[in-house]
Amino acid sequence: MKIFTVSDITRAVKEVLEAEFPFVWIKGQVTNLSRPASGHIYFTLTDGDAGINVVWFKGNQKQAQSRDGEGVNPLTGEVESGGPLVLEDGMEILCAGHINVYPPRGVYQLIAELIQEQGVGDLRLAFEAMKKKLAERGYFDEDRKMELPHSPKKVAVVTAATGAAVRDFLRIADERGTGAQIRIYPSLVQGERAPERIAAAIDSACDDGWAEVLVLIRGGGSLEDLWAFNTETVADALFRATIPVVCGVGHEVDVTIADYVADRRVATPSHAAQQLWPRREVLMQAVDELEYNLAKAFRSFVEVRQSRFDILKKGLMWLSPVQRIERLQAAFDVETERLGRAAGLNLDLKEAELERQKERLSRTFGPRHVKSMSSEIKGLEKRLSRAMEHYLQRRESGLESLAESLRLLDPEKPLERGYSLVTVEKSGTFLRDPQEVRNGDGVRIRVRSGEVRARVEEGE
Structure with a gap:
């Protein structure tokens, strides 16, 4: 029994395949298209049941023709004039080239030499039809989309539990923000059952009412691989979601129906974490x-x-x-000081004035004048004294005459001579007329040595 090395068996397969298929025509649909900086183009050609990797080197691309030109005659291989071909995912093309085995990876591939566009693929047509249908139903309207919370603390993630996408998301999440709880809602993300499982996971995350935001992520792949995210089932689940949804499916060039319906579309699963939490x-x-x-x-x-x-x-x-x-x-x-100064000044002025007046008085009334005035004053004093004595004597004599007159006018004097005074008891007035009293009125009779009370009785 012969034992081959990996290189030996790969080399043997390479020789067989390249010898058996030196030049072939293959028809299929373009998926997983990639254009690196080198200018070469890499894609997968598929018919829905199988796929083959295709390499279209830069040097061969100038021979490609589009349907707008006359294209390549597939029977003769003759290149005819026409416009340049621009490949897109979903295009139906006809490739001419040879089969090649790439030893480092042990895969076979088609080295494309001629490519002619055959039409738009079924998946692309289905994508555009679904996009138009959901747009008419308002699934893509911006006014229905919710704002994402800033730096959320509770995040629900719908994805394959063991995929690279969730690992990238968790790694970035662990490096950003201030810490958050992340709950994984595992789901299939590829295959016939994937749409129902994705929709069920979205509904479950919303019904739990735990998360602030929902993240739907999946790694890159071909158009067929991502087709679950282009279905109406997933679109309906995203449309009825009660919390904001971030969709990060595939790579930056991959755009799905889910991206249009979600509240926020991001380029990759890692980008989803970058959108939710700041560095x-x-x-x-x-x-x-x-x-x-x-x-x-x-x-x-x-x-x-x-x-x-x-x-x-x-x-x-x-x-x-x-x-x-x-x-x-x-x-x-301050005022006291001013007053003191003013008082002192005033006193000085008054003293000076006093001295001046004294000097004037001294000049006007000298000792001789003063002596003369003193003698005159003494004479006037004597005259005033004699006049005062005469005045007092006259006043004293007049006073005695007035006292005698008063004694004669004293109402009680007649009482000493036997007269009496009668007063009405009720009014206290002197009785001068009999008409001033009535029968029974009380009267008081005052005599020299006392008073007698009596009552009036009228005679017949």
Whole structure:
């Protein structure tokens, strides 16, 4: 028994295939198209049941023709004039080339030499039809889409539980934000049963009411591989979702129906995590900026309050009773000093004036004049004294005459001579006329040595 090495068996297969298929025509649909910077084009040619990798080198691309031109005659291989062909996923093409085995990966592939467009593939037609149908139903309307929460704490992820997509998502999530809980809702993401499973997982995540946002992710693949995300079943589940949905399916060039329906479309599963959580460096920088702004605002606040405090302090000091008393005391001291100076000056002026008057008096009334005036004053004093004595004697004599007149006018004097005074008891007035009393009225009769009471009785 012969044992082959990997290189031996690969080389043998390569020789057989390349010898058996030196030049072939293959018809199929373009999927998983890739255009690297080298200018070569790589894609998969599929008919729905099988696929073959195709390499279209840059040097051979100038021979390609589109349907708008006359194209390549598939029977003769003759290249005819026409416009350049631009490949797109979903195109139906006719490839001419030879089979090649690529030893490093042990795969066979078609090296394309001639390519002619045959039409738009069935999957692309189905995609455009579904897109038009859902657009008419309002599934893509921007006004129905929800805003994503900022840095969510609870995130539901619908994806294959063991796929590379979820590992990339979790790795990025672990490096960003401030920490969050992530709950995986596992689902098939490829195959006939995938749409129902994806829709069920979306419904379950919404019904739980736990998550703030839902993330639908899957790694890259061909158009057939991603077809579950182009189905109406998944679109309906996304449309009725009650929480915001982020869709990160395939690579940046891959666009699915789910991307249009979701609230936010991102390029890759890793990009989904980047959209949900900011980088920690950015957060730390934001914290530093906030700290700086807070310190700046606090300093400004303190400076404003300090300035206000100083103004109020000055105002309070000005209005303070102690300060007022001190100001009044200072003003009082100033006025006292001024008054003292004014009083001293006034006293000096008065003393000077007094001296001047004394001098004038001395000049006007000398010793001789004063002596003469003194003698005159003494004579006047004697005359005034004699006049006062005569005046008092006359007044005393008149006073005695008035006293005698008063004694004669005393109403009680007649009582000594036997007369009496009668007063009406009721009114207290002297009785002068009998008509002033009536029968039974009381009267008082005053005589020299006392008083007698009586009652009036009228005779017949």
